[in-house]
Amino acid sequence: MSITDFDVCVIGSGAGGGPVALSLAEAGYSVVVLEKGPWFTEKDFYKDELACCRRSVYTPRLKDEQHVIEDRDDEGEWTGTPTSESEWDFWNGNCVGGSSNLMSGFFHRLKPVDFHLLSEFGPVKGANIVDWPISYDDMEPWYDMVEKVIGVSGKLRSNVNTEPRSSNDFPYPPTTEHAVSGWIDKACGKLGYNALRVPRAILSQPEGARRSCEYSGYCGSYGCSSGAKGSSRAALLDKAVTTGRCEIRPHSKAHKLVSDNKGRVTLVEYYDRQGQLKQVDAKIFVVACQAIETSRLLLTSTGPRFSNGLANNTGQVGRNLLFSAGGTGNGELVYAELPPDKAEVLRQVGPFVNRALDDWYVIDDDASGIGRAKGGIVEFLFSHPNPISLAGRTKRGRNGLVWGKPLKRKLEAWFTLDRVLRFEAFNDWLPVDDCFVSLDANIQDIWNDPVARVRIGYHEENLRIGRYLADRGVEVLEQLGASSIGSSNSSSPPTNLVAGGCRFGKDPATTVLDADCRAHDVENLFVTDGSFMPTGGSVPYTWTIYANSFRVADKIKSQLGG
């Protein structure tokens, strides 16, 4: 075998890339990680709403790099709109560690049923539902490993829906919880529902160089300044670098995976910060750029054996893209309606809510008309504390813009009279023909590479199940005594919860990857982000992406010689 620069080249440094980098570096292999964005550290993360949420600090400027989103227009025709025009941003955390830097870290495993939806529930017309080529039991050891390596804090509260576990409990005690968590427990108890105590990928105790959570109350969408949040960067890549065998190259945008006549990847071409085209070669290449960009990179990487894009000879790359379906709701807990001591604890900022319901992970409810079907979870949380965003919603009134003293009174009311408790329902975004990634024929990024064109068709079942779950969330808010309760469902994809596009499976004709997440027809190419998922499950993806990436890292190790 010829000498290569590195044993393994990982493209993308988020939840899909980090586990491979650490596992292989720890096993003695040399690893290079190419990351398009900059390398922020704890010293760059502050509780700064402008930096986190109102300027393009962690994501590219859309005029530089964008997507084209294909939605149905008024006549029902698919029409593409560049996101630089719509400002509908599909980027999530382009920096070392990826969007795991910005997650809220409420962590859920998939449940055994997620691995065999077709066998369990049968086909759904218009949806491409399949069983996974592996079972929950195959994934369980890796879920368990994530708890220890990423650092998951929690206290197991089992119910009939709790997934099988090899460890008795979580390695870290639960993060400090808000008083409202107890109120939710009580309300759910009265309704006969089992409030889950949700674990978090946030350290409740220090570990190595990472400090414990400092409970600032600004967590989701903010970078973590203590290192407690289990981002790929803080929990994995920092450790990988200390082995001396892992090099991280920020500002390195992959341009093309170059393959030879045998169909093997030989090197990756990438642009450095100065826009110079560089290359690096390795024995094994791992793509983990988050689902949309992973499909895009494969599609642009044509070669002598792959005229339609790498690993795409059966035209499957980019197909069956998944988001997360669901709904949201909220209610106001009004301070004046509570006894003073309860009002006081309600105001507390920092501790986590850590509560969800999984009673309807499988719905069995004939009265609702749904019968037996795959359901999902309902997660409770406080509204984000971002005050500028909140204030922004006060500026319009019935008669136009509000300003002057009326605006000030409105701001006082919105900020000081109540606290908004929210819920989010998560259910399967069914895989459909009309949800896929292709390359846009007209628009390029600043490096002149075609941008991803994303069609965002959805299945009506997404909405029906989401509505059912949202109604359950509303029941809990009502039981809690919340005011002004509202809920909504949307067919639009949540841009931060994305998977699929490179399904894994046994049949090369209908899938891109084999059960080990290696491309069927490219022996040294693996995909380790959420792209592999043929169905998405009904929980946020991060824990599963981490676990699967550790699982695949083990396969890569074997392929390299153990």
Place this chain on the structure above:
Amino acid sequence: MKENNRLTEYGDCSAFLFDWHEQLVTRRRFLQSLAGGSVAAMFPSIASSEETSADIDENRQWQILDTVLKHLLPSEPNAPGAGEINALNYFQFIVADTSIDAGEREFITQGVVWLEDMSSNMEKTSFINLNEQQREKVLRKIEQSRAGENWLSTLLVYLFEALLADPAYGGNTDGAGWAWLQHIPGYPHPPANKLYPELLKL
């Protein structure tokens, strides 16, 4: 509803920006279609006195903007206004911030010219010389055009930033905005060398 496009796992704060983004698009399209930059473009029914636009020097422009901001967020004994939070200082930071699209920043200053044109047309004097009622009248008139509404809405958005962003950015003096609205800010606060324009250079 686009508001639900981003679930909180990874943060929902951008969701509420959608409204703002929508305006941004309108604003850009409007700017692209804008020929002269006079009030006539906003209100074709009003004849523009073309010489007024050129008369406003930079100091005057800031003075007018300051007057507008103080009208939008007036001072009260127990509730800070644009003056107390140093909103003008924040707007000067924004208008000079090259990481914000030049068209957006130009829109802020261009609007001052339109306002002054409108004030001359309606009240025959500068906006600065008007009393509170006259100012309200002129601003409500401005609001009736799409671009004018957009401009005022943009001012409000940045005014909210001046009120509630970290004081290190030049507004929200001593956290007066946070204190007024009983908002508990998060720690750690950004030091001067870690504000977003600096992070963008990393």
